[in-house]
Amino acid sequence: MQTQDYAVLSAALQAVRAGQECWLATVVAVHGSSPRPPGSLALFLPPSSQVGSLSGGCVEEELLASLVQGEFSDGAPQVLQYGVSAEENARLGLPCGGHLTVFLQSLSSEKDLVWLEAIRNSLDARKVSQRLVDRLSGDTTVRQAPRYCELDFGESRLTQSFGPRQRMLLIGAGQLAASVAELALGLDYDVLVCDPRDDARAGWRGPALPLLSDMPDDAVRAHADDPESVVITLTHDPRIDDMALMEALESKAWYVGALGSVRTTEQRKERLSALGVPQNCIDRLHAPVGLDIGSKTPPEIAVSIIAQLIRLRRRGG
The missing domain is CATH 3.40.50.720 (NAD(P)-binding Rossmann-like Domain)
Incomplete structure (x- = not known):
């Protein structure tokens, strides 16, 4: 796991504990060139704060603006596409041909506190764990895993491994x-x-x-x-x-x-x-x-x- 992603999870844990509105964004697929690989995380805390990055370009600004405008006010998980056209690539500062798929999840409940703490504790103990997110409800559970596996964004579930830094x-x-x-x-x-x-x-x-x-x-x-x-x-x-x-x-x-x-x-x-x-x-x-x-x-x-x-x-x- 990269230091930046650990910082994102730590910030999410702090925000949920404080009852602050926050959204966790995960890069779940990359097509063509991309500054950050699948599994990269960013936390958005409207109206103006962010921890981590998805692209290093303007994707984060556009997503934060959408959150501030209340586009996802129902709190349901979202699958968002960025860079689907040459014009959008240029506007968002993505590399030529870059196309990101991002899974956006609202964090607010005691259940979110449980899974965030479980992953943080596992990382601190230098163990591998997996985050399993229902794509429709956003309900998340954590399980221990024998080894790190690549992110899997299936039809009904996101499965993401978190392992300690090398x-x-x-x-x-x-x-x-x-x-x-x-x-x-x-x-x-x-x-x-x-x-x-x-x-x-x-x-x-x-x-x-x-x-x-x-x-x-x-x-x-x-x-x-x-x-x-x-x-x-x-x-x-x-x-x-x-x-x-x-x-x-x-x-x-x-x-x-x-x-x-x-x-x-x-x-x-x-x-x-x-x-x-x-x-x-x-x-x-x-x-x-x-x-x-x-x-x-x-x-x-x-x-x-x-x-x-x-x-x-x-x-x-």
């Missing part, structure tokens, strides 16, 4: 970790850096983010033992990296990577095997970490790491 735990507070963290933050990862060495943490020159002094295995157990987590070791010091890898390779983290050459990687795998890590867990290790794009400098290596993560998440390999 978390990245970097082991080692060096220059490469700073470069990886910069890129990962831009992609909305929740980034933590762990280094038990006081001098390394004191010399951190990367972005402002949590610097953990925990031992690496403790940090993995406490912060990265779930299916939405990534663990990458970057210190070149086996006393630190191996400690993290022993824990991470048997954790629920979906990606575990380690910096090092091919020779270093083979030596590392031999050590991990001697330390009792099962072979099927060692086989999970992405090492040398990142795509082989000939990268040499820390920023280039960071690009290769992020590129590998994107490829694995989007294509599964």
Whole structure:
């Protein structure tokens, strides 16, 4: 889940608690080019407030104006189309060929408070949940889910998954970790850096983010033992990296990577095997970490790491 969408749900929860009129808009389909994908959320609080975005253009202004004018005063859920013609694309600032389908839902009742709180609690616990909305009545329920699924806008029901943000735990507070963290933050990862060495943490020159002094295995157990987590070791010091890898390779983290050459990687795998890590867990290790794009400098290596993560998440390999 993106930080912006979490903010939308939090604002909706606050508004419903305060008894304030509000409407939740969800992008349920995109045809052609669009600034935001299906599942994107925006909260509208007439007469003039909004949290989140649907298009980054004038769609939000037009929708808010419709709400202020009372076009949806009966409170029934609405399915709205934007960008169905070239003229409307130009007026709304949508990319050429862009066409959005938006599901609009009024939030006001105690029932809405229940499902909003359930999703927020699930996200805070780093679990996946699903919002199920009846398209005719707007009645909404929440259920826990084993994994994140793409949004489904069926004939009678909207089903939308909400999962925690991807978390990245970097082991080692060096220059490469700073470069990886910069890129990962831009992609909305929740980034933590762990280094038990006081001098390394004191010399951190990367972005402002949590610097953990925990031992690496403790940090993995406490912060990265779930299916939405990534663990990458970057210190070149086996006393630190191996400690993290022993824990991470048997954790629920979906990606575990380690910096090092091919020779270093083979030596590392031999050590991990001697330390009792099962072979099927060692086989999970992405090492040398990142795509082989000939990268040499820390920023280039960071690009290769992020590129590998994107490829694995989007294509599964």
